[in-house]
Amino acid sequence: MSTLYERWGSTSVKIHNHVYTAGGDETNSVECLNLNHFYIGWNKVSFMIEQRWFAASAVLNDQMYVTGGMNARYEALLSVEFYNPVINKWTYTALMKTKRYEHALVSYNGSLYAFGGYDGLIPLNSMESFDPQKKKWNTLKPMNERRQGLCGVVYNDQIYAIGGNELNSVERFNMRTHTWSKVSSMKYKRCGACACVVSGKIYVIGGYGDKESKMTIEVYDETSKKWRLESNMETLICFASVVAL
Known part of the structure; x- marks a missing residue:
């Protein structure tokens, strides 16, 4: 089933039996597809707090985390927010150390890892990890190459x-x-x-x-x-x- 809106530069995750897609070109809207009833199609859920284009997302503790991206003023973002599907609500958490969009984000062993992207000036090779218990980002060893638009x-x-x-x-x-x-x-x-x-x-x-x-x-x-x-x-x-x- 097609999404409700055309989305270029959006980001998506799967949480249990639902797929969520968020943001994209000039929007902070979010849609959800229930895989148990996929024939019904996509439904709107709570919008993100900020518009995010070329952001990255990952699942941590059954919640969708979205990091960075580009806002309506074409500025790279430091901010991070997460979506709790149980209460249908987005909440801010700790800022990343580096502004980045067109970057990658993965979840592993209870932490998030953001790496690469673009800060508005240069492509990045930096990497940082997020500890949800301490609500803090930590700098890790950078990649060997600068990678904007990586996966x-x-x-x-x-x-x-x-x-x-x-x-x-x-x-x-x-x-x-x-x-x-x-x-x-x-x-x-x-x-x-x-x-x-x-x-x-x-x-x-x-x-x-x-x-x-x-x-x-x-x-x-x-x-x-x-x-x-x-x-x-x-x-x-x-x-x-x-x-x-």
């Missing part, structure tokens, strides 16, 4: 930073040693792609950089340590969002 996933207990800045390179963050290392590069450069993990593999969808980027999907399998082309899409995809069902 990120948690895969085999490591954080992967994929593409950005029309790059095809990929690096991963070891949670035990807190160090970044390079892994195999994708076949195509991808900025504004989206990614998820399904059946033990990373799927990266669309983006721009090479002629074929917007219409292709690449898959990474740790067993082979290589990327392969999965298929071509009927629709060109860029700055979309994806969730794994």
Whole structure:
């Protein structure tokens, strides 16, 4: 089912049997799709406190956290808010240390990790983590490359930073040693792609950089340590969002 509004640069998550998509070009609206009754279609839920375009989101403690993004004045944001679906309410939490949009956000072992993006002046390689108990962001070791428009996933207990800045390179963050290392590069450069993990593999969808980027999907399998082309899409995809069902 199509969303109620066209959304470019929105962000999405899945919480239990519901999918939420928030923000995008000049909006703070949020929609929800109940997967148990998907034929009913998308429904409006409580709007975010701020308009967020090119923000990033992740699920922590069954709540949707949305970090940064660009506001109506085209300014990069430090602010973070989270949505509690039980009470249908958005609430502010601690500010990030760095303004960022077109960045990545992942949830792992009770914490959030924000990395890369753009602060309004330069592409970023910085990374920070959020502790919900202390309500505090902490600076971590930066990536090897600056990545604006990257996508990120948690895969085999490591954080992967994929593409950005029309790059095809990929690096991963070891949670035990807190160090970044390079892994195999994708076949195509991808900025504004989206990614998820399904059946033990990373799927990266669309983006721009090479002629074929917007219409292709690449898959990474740790067993082979290589990327392969999965298929071509009927629709060109860029700055979309994806969730794994």
